[in-house]
Amino acid sequence: MMIFDKFMIKKKKISVNFKKKSKKIISDQILKNQVKILIERVNIAAQAMDKDFERNVIDPFAYIFQSILFKKKDHNDWKLTELSRQIEKAFSNALGEFHQNLLCSLNGCLRPVGGVDFMCENKKIVAEIKNKHNSINSGSKAASFDKIKHELSKNNRKEFKGYFVTIIPKNPKNYEELFITTKNRLKSEYREPDNNILSINAESFYEKITGKKDVLKSIYQRLPEIFLSIDKNKYKNIGKINKEKFFNYYLFNALKD
Numbered sequence: 001m002m003i004f005d006k007f008m009i010k011k012k013k014i015s016v017n018f019k020k021k022s023k024k025i026i027s028d029q030i031l032k033n034q035v036k037i038l039i040e041r042v043n044i045a046a047q048a049m050d051k052d053f054e055r056n057v058i059d060p061f062a063y064i065f066q067s068i069l070f071k072k073k074d075h076n077d078w079k080l081t082e083l084s085r086q087i088e089k090a091f092s093n094a095l096g097e098f099h100q101n102l103l104c105s106l107n108g109c110l111r112p113v114g115g116v117d118f119m120c121e122n123k124k125i126v127a128e129i130k131n132k133h134n135s136i137n138s139g140s141k142a143a144s145f146d147k148i149k150h151e152l153s154k155n156n157r158k159e160f161k162g163y164f165v166t167i168i169p170k171n172p173k174n175y176e177e178l179f180i181t182t183k184n185r186l187k188s189e190y191r192e193p194d195n196n197i198l199s200i201n202a203e204s205f206y207e208k209i210t211g212k213k214d215v216l217k218s219i220y221q222r223l224p225e226i227f228l229s230i231d232k233n234k235y236k237n238i239g240k241i242n243k244e245k246f247f248n249y250y251l252f253n254a255l256k257d
Contacts, residue, residue, distance in 0.1 A: 016248070016252075017221065018214045018217040018218040018221050019218055019221045019222050019225075020218070021212060021213070021214050021215060021217075021218040022212070022215045022218035022219050022222065023218075023222075025106060025107065025210050025212065025215065026102060026105060026106070026215075026219065028222075028225075028226065028229070030102070030105050031102070031219065031222060031223075031226055032226050032229060032230065034098050034101050034102055034105075035098070035223070035226050035227065035230065036230060037094075037097070037098070037101070038094045038095065038097070038098045039230075041090065041093075041094040041097070042087065042090060042091050042094055045087050045090035045091075045094075046083060046087050046090075049083055049086050049087055050083060053079070053083070058082075063078060066078060066081070066082075092131065092132075092135065095131055096129070096130070096131040096167075099129060099131060099167050099202070100117050100118065100129045102219065103118055103127075103129060103165075103202075103205075103206075103209070104117075104118055106120070106209055106210060107122075108120055108121060108122035108123070109122075109209065112126075115147060115150070115151055116128055116147050116148060116151050116162075117129045118165075119151075120209055123208070123209060124159050124160045124161065125160060125161055125162075125163060125208070125209070126148060126151045126152065126157070126160055126161075126162050126163070127148075127162065127163040127164070127165050127205070128144035128147060128148055128162075128163075128164050128165065129165045129167070129202075130144070130164070130165065130166050130167070131166075131167050131168065132166070132167065132168040133166055133168060133169050133170040134170075136166065138181055138182040138187065138189035139189055141164070141179075141180075141181040141182070141189065142181045142182075142188075142189040142190075142191055144164055145164070145179060145181050145191045145197060146191070148162035148163075148164070148197050149162070149191075149194065149197065152194075152196055152197070160196070161196050161197070161198065162179075162194075162196060162197040162198070163179075163197075163198050163199070163200050163205060164179045164197070164198070164199045164200070165200055165201070165202055165205045166199070166200075166201055166202065167201075167202040167216070168202075168254050168255075169201045169202075172252075172253060172254050172255055172256040173201070173256060174201055174203055174204045175199070175200065175201055175204065176198055176199075176200045176204055176208075177198060177199055177200075178193050178195070178197075178198060178199070179193065179194075179197045179198050179199040180193060180199070202216050203215070203216045203217070203255055216255060217251060217255055220251050220255075221248075221251075224238045224239075224241070224242040
């Protein structure tokens with residue numbers, strides 16, 4: 001028995017289908033293009049890291065322990081895992097860009113040059129977009145608050161509201177609330193709350209912009225078909241992943257209503 005087997009998550013079958021909900025507002029072509037951009041960015045980063053793999057001294061103790069404990073077949077199997085670990089930051093950045101670009105592709109929305117991450121003139125909204133709650137700290141919150149505040153201070157932004165959008169929030173629930181950078185007034189990251197600057201989860205934000213519920217869930221469930229349309233041979237493992245109970249398990253743990 002592998003040392004970590006006892007920590008396996010209990011499987012839970014969830015089969016709710018949301019795929020059609022986002023197709024009219026984000027076409028297959030737009031979603032496919034953004035997936036291809038993410039793939040290309042990750043591939044470029046991986047090639048660079050593979051080329052410079054031994055530039056930083058490899059920890060031989062980590063190599064031997066990981067190879068044994070994680071049952072690596074050989075050195076190449078271990079190396080792939082290590083490269084995956086090293087590329088995590090590049091992947092995280094690419095994933096953040098993926099979400100930002102999809103939001104900015106919505107009708108009436110755009111990605112401004114400089115300043116905030118997102119703008120929708122029709123809805124009178126500007127936003128900063130962050131991918132996951134555990135990559136956000138008070139410093140990044142303060143920086144985003146300042147960018148939003150600056151945008152709202154412009155003469156033609158008087159009726160606008162600003163949002164701090166988190167794609168994967170800490171708690172899997174919909175929310176829209178006053179944006180708090182930190183509650184500690186003594187910290188340099190503290191910003192006086194502003195009624196026009198709010199914090200919101202991505203699923204609620206999509207609904208605010210499009211009027212449709214469950215858009216983010218829909219995008220997720222469409223990804224297997226998108227990958228197969230890009231290269232059905234290279235990504236043929238998606239068929240197995242799509243049928244696993246975990247396919248929707250993690251989705252609904254992260255994005256409950």
